[in-house]
Amino acid sequence: MDKKLIVDILNEIGLLLELKGESPFKSRAYYNAAKTIETLDQDIETLVKQDKLKEIKGIGDALNKKLTELVTTGKLDYYEKLKASIPTGLIDMLKIPGLGPKKVRALYEKLNIKSIRELEYACMENRLVELQGFGEKTQRKIYDGIQFIKQHTGQYLYAEAFNEAVRLKKFLESTGLVQRCDIAGSLRRRKEVVKDVDMLASSHYPGELMDAFVSYEDVREIIAKGDTKSSVILNSGINTDLRVVKDEEYPYALHHFTGSKEHNTAMRHRAKKMGIKMNEYGLFHGEDLIICRDEEDIFNRLNLSYIPPELRENMGEIEAAERGEIPSLIQDDDIKGIFHVHTTYSDGSNSLYDMVQAARASGYKYIGISDHSKSAFYAGGLKEETVLRQLDEIEELNRSFSDIVILKGIESDILPDGSLDYDEDILEKFDFVIVSVHSHFKMSREEMTERLIKAIKNKYTKILGHCSGRLLLAREGYDFDVYKVIDTAAEYGKIIEINANPYRLDLDWRYVKYAKDRGVKFAINPDAHNIGGLNDIKYGVGIARKGWLEARDVLNTYDVDIVGSEKYFVYLD
Known part of the structure; x- marks a missing residue:
């Protein structure tokens, strides 16, 4: 049985137990089991067949029986009964930003609210204002969250x-x-x-x-x-x-059904000016089909160089193709190393050693470790003494491996005033510092912009992490002047991250080309919290391609010796 599905079911059981108001120890046992299974190196089906699952720390007799039933039958009776005992609408309500299991349970028990629609109506009638643990501010946040979900339903x-x-x-x-x-x-x-x-x-x-x-x-x-x-x-x-x-129609159909609509409209308009009819069935001079073997032929017939699918948004790509200025876009194989990797030192699921080994197995030449800084207490942020211990371990590993370089980094919280949360004597020990916002998202546009700019100007800052703070389909980014921030990064020679985590994909591709044109360099970072997260790098490459980036625009396409050279980047001292 797929390991990811098992992990999802265990996490959902923990969540359902919280919704029912069961002991937090009980739900925590399932969350911990999910984390254990997720980081297992061994095949879970083999462990079940050999009756060795119970030997793993955190898997007691009860969990062992449930996991054995799940793996061997593909179903778990306990899980099905638990799901059936809870209104499905309560689970849907958990998708609303700011609503956790305790609040959902309170809404159900005290107001008998069983769906998002009922909750929206309750907000409109101000029924949450006097409810203990809620209030006017929370009600407004919940109502805004419901509108966000309605806007993004079906995506x-x-x-x-x-x-x-x-x-x-x-x-x-x-x-x-x-x-x-x-x-x-x-x-x-x-x-x-x-x-x-x-x-x-x-x-x-x-x-x-x-x-x-x-x-x-x-x-x-x-x-x-x-x-x-x-x-x-x-x-x-x-x-x-x-x-x-039909196969002879395939190139025309592939171009048409790839889109975008705006790109297709502009292409048809160009064809029409050349006396050519263009649709999903072909290019035509009068009634005569212009034979094209592939999409490249289509562009050539319209006197354009080939436009990669990622650029087909009618945002200047046709004009660039006419001038022969379509860039040679970055590819997955161009990535030689990675930054922004978390370990068990903070909130990662795998050890430093395991993450390095996984990077080696993927063929990377360097890996930049960047656990959370001390202000991120919620993520096990590193206190100064822990930083020193991790740096010692990195040095020891660097002496052990000749085929990979381990770079010493940190993901430092940008505090509300724009400062970082270590003194200089600690910050100077890192090879690189990623700075990111993780709190106080509701600052004004002006305050947030100045907060980011001050952090960028810090002499120890090398990379601005997940620029907008957005979580796709879950949380809008904070309000700030993205152009001012990009301009500052360009002025001070700082790198902007393209966060490859599929929930972030941040910086938004719509701003990447602007930053490139201003001379900003990028780092495509997986923001990996486990070994599997290292594979997310490919999603970041896709966003880089949409942003017109070439390999030379991206820090981690260079060899490690060039990465460390100020001739190319203001990156490592």
Whole structure:
């Protein structure tokens, strides 16, 4: 059974127990078990078969029995009964920013609120103002959170939808019924949030291919089925369309269904001025089809250099292609090392040694460790004595490995006044300092802008982390003047992070090109809190590509000796 699913179920049990008001020790046992399973090196099915799961610290007899049932049968009776005992609307209410299990339980027990809609109505009637533990400020925050959820309903993180699409593409290709097959739509353009999955295929057997598609094991509901287009809803809830065309139509259809609408409109307008009709079926001179083997041919026929899918947003890419100035975009293989990695020294799930070993296994030449600083007490931030102990361990590991360099870093909280939370005698010991905002998000636009600018100007700051503080589909970023912040980073030679965590993908790609044009350099950072998080780097590369970045624009495409050279970056002293 998939380990991630087991971890999700254990975490959900902990959450459901909190909703029921059970002992915090009971729910904590499931949270801890989830963390233990997540960091297991051994195969969990093998451990269950050999009856060795109970030997792992934190897995007692009761948990061992439940995990054995879950792994061997794919179901857990205790979990199903627990879910059935709680109104489903209460779980939905937990998606509202600022609402935890205790508050949801209070709303249910004291006001009999069982859904988001009921809660919204209660806020409009000011029923939360006098409720113990809430008040007017909390009510306003909850109401705003509900509006945020309503605005983003039916949207999915890129990583969630992309992983679904990759699995579906492999399935379609395995049928032997496709000639060509691609992921299209906003996923192909690497938008950070998408509404659905668009698949395109060419086939000699469209009817049989559609039969296979709607029979795919992850299909929950069939919306429509035809010979050229079918729509389904996957078990994840994502609406997914498959279009099937003739192979000679494939290049035109792939361009059209990749979009964006604005890019397509501009392309059709350009074609029309050249006396060419352009649509999803082809390019035409009158009634005559202009033969194109692939998308590159399409652009060439319109006197344009090839425009990568990520740039097709009608934001200057057509004009750049006309001038022959489309950049050679960064690729996954260009990344030589990573920064912004957390360990068990703060809130990471894996040890420093394990994270280094995982980076070595991935072929990275350097890894920058950056646990939380002391102000982040909620994340186990490092006190000064712990910093010194970690730095000693890093030096010892550097003596042990010849194929990777371990850089000493910290993710320092930007305090409300813009200062950092260590004295100079500690800050100067680091190879690099990432500065990030983790608290006091409700400052005014002017105050937050000055807070960020002051932190950037600090002589020890090397990288500005997750610039806006947003969590996609969960929390809007704080208000600040992004252009002033970018201009300051450019002036002081500081690096801006592209945080590759799929929940962040921050700096927003819409500002990346502006920063590039101002001469800012970037670091694509996984913000990894476990070994699996190291793989998120690919999502950051996608955002860098959308922002027109080339390898030379990104710090971690350089060798470690160049990383440390002030000739290229004001980075390491």
